[in-house]
Amino acid sequence: MATVYFDAATRRYAKDASPAVDAVTLDIEDGEFLVLVGPSGCGKSTTLRMLAGLEPVDDGRILVDGHDQQGVRPRDRDIAMVFQSYALYPNMTAAQNMAFALDNSGVSKAETKTRVQEAARILEMEDLLHRKPGQLSGGQRQRVAMGRAIVRQPKVFCMDEPLSNLDAKLRVSTRSQIAGLQRRLGVTTVYVTHDQVEAMTMGHRVAVLRDGRLQQVDAPEVLYDKPVNTFVASFIGSPAITLVEAPVREGRAEVHGVPVALDRSVASAAGDRVVVGLRPEAWRIAGADDPGALELTVELVEALGSESFVYGRRPSTDGTEGERVTIKTEKRAGVEVGDVVRVRPLEAEAHVFDAESGERLGA
């Protein structure tokens, strides 16, 4: 168990190219489960590999338990990694795969056996220990890869999209297993994913990366409730937030013509244009007697059972297509494709961003 500190860590693949990881500073506490999330190519895997020692750090440094890892070989870092492809040794049985690292570090045979058995028990795979990877299913291989990391009792777990090769159902159950396991073992964990549901449900904190730059590190709910910019706002949350560029008049932003009152602090910081972000649940269906409501033509309804998402557009007045708005409705709202619904944004739930920089305005 250990703390991990990224101190402006930078990675450049080529001298003149823009950095794949750009001065990332991150303080990870002992025993914390931190999720690195972002679109593909944002540098999250590279960040993880830098921590594991598989990629050099070109500028800045990475500290584990206060010790600079510059020049420390991967094998000497005491960091275990679970790869996306699992990277099991095909010539060894599951038990041998798990015991390999212990053999290498000179742990006694008896101790190795105990640890492998214990890991197998935790992962419920005692009867698979004698099988080789070729005879295991995807989910079983994934568990062997987890077991290989667990038996080492390392300072840090690095996990690089370990669930992306599983089918949807298995992914959900394994997700909670990994989160539970991490809580139980209390090992500092850095987990990379591009799946924002994984990010939101598994980690203590989530770090959002974009083009190698860290955008925001916060608890999942803070990330959702107070995204620092439009990128984080649109990346986190599914279906995505509706972002509308709105002119500001007299302390109000006009979202598709519907006035949304801005906080005083926000209004003073805003120029004459802002971007207003409204999540699907930040709308309510307005009655027919509400004259200021926004009219939408329904394009698509996603009925998920417990709730429905309605995707609509403002009927165009000048021939151009209006922007799409996503609204969450009750299970039986009775909305169908082609209907015209009248909606009104909830002012308290509106996120306001600077129109130029995309940064959040106000608290």
Add this chain to the structure above:
Amino acid sequence: MRARAHGAEAASHRSRGMTVAGYVGMVLVLLLVGVPLFWIVITSLKERGDIYVQPAQWLPDPATTANYHDVTTRIPFLDYFRNSVIITLVLSASKIVLGVISAYALSLLRFPGRGVVFLVVIAALMVPNQITVISNYALVAQLGWRNTFQGIIVPLAGVAFGTFLMRNQFLSLPGEIIEAARLDGAGPIKLLWRVVLPMSWPTLVAFSLITVVNEWNEYLWPFLMSDDQRTAPLPVGLTLLQNNDGVTNWGPVMAGTVLAMLPVLVLFLVLQRQMIKGLTAGAVKS
């Protein structure tokens, strides 16, 4: 509908045509390889007078094993055989070890000039043996290594082919497994022995077999280096046999050839399954 049926019929015609062509090709190759072998074997069983007869005699009549007796008594066959075994074993072992180690360095270690070193190795592969023979001969003769095993073995121990083959094999392995092994604390030797080589086994077997066969059949260099049974391997011994008897007595030469082929044939039969697997495994990444 009719067009599709017509198409299917044409396709089946085509595939039948291809099958027939395939079989014809196989038979041709079989004849090309098999007839000389068959001829060697029957000649080794013929009496001297029956070897040159018109029309050709396709079965020995009467069959005799006298040629085998001849070849083992008229030349020091066992000495040649021993020399062949020594040369083949030492050369194959050093080629396999050097090939694997150099391939490991050129594929899995990072060091400046790696690409240049590999290019030099490839360039060495392009130079035919015969071209370096004269300078090698001068050097080895100067060292006083003629008629010694090191004189035969050292100049042949270079391994461009093995380096090339094994390097490409190692590069085709998934990088994440190598990284996993590094994180698991495997040093270079463990990484090679426990992770990289077991995954490359079929290619290694194929490479080893090719090497053993090549060394066993090595002719030109040992012929230049050895004058007699002290160091000459079997192929050179057979030449000496032929020289002793003049060019007409092919019986004992063929008998010697058959005996020289046997060990390689046995080895091939034992390893052929793995070798075939290896040749495809090397070509197509699974």
